[in-house]
Amino acid sequence: INRFDYDGDYGTVLNRFLIQAAIGYPITVHGTGGQTRAFIHIQDSVRCIELAIKDAPKAGERVKIFNQMT
Secondary structure, X not given: OOOOOOOOOOOOHHHHHHHHHHOOOOOOOOOOOOOOOOXXXXXXXXXXXXXXXXXXXXXXXXXXXXXXXX
């Protein structure tokens, strides 16, 4: 199942802005608007993918959602 997260935990600002625009809600900026996104080193990202592949769900199991930053 694909997801389109627009919340503060898993969603992106772009997703949130799209949802707000689609429903006619004013675009909201949290804080000062000067926040920057977190970055993860490519080696750490590849390691996360490796761990996910090694622990893939068995047939019939629920899909596991990973967030590399948390």
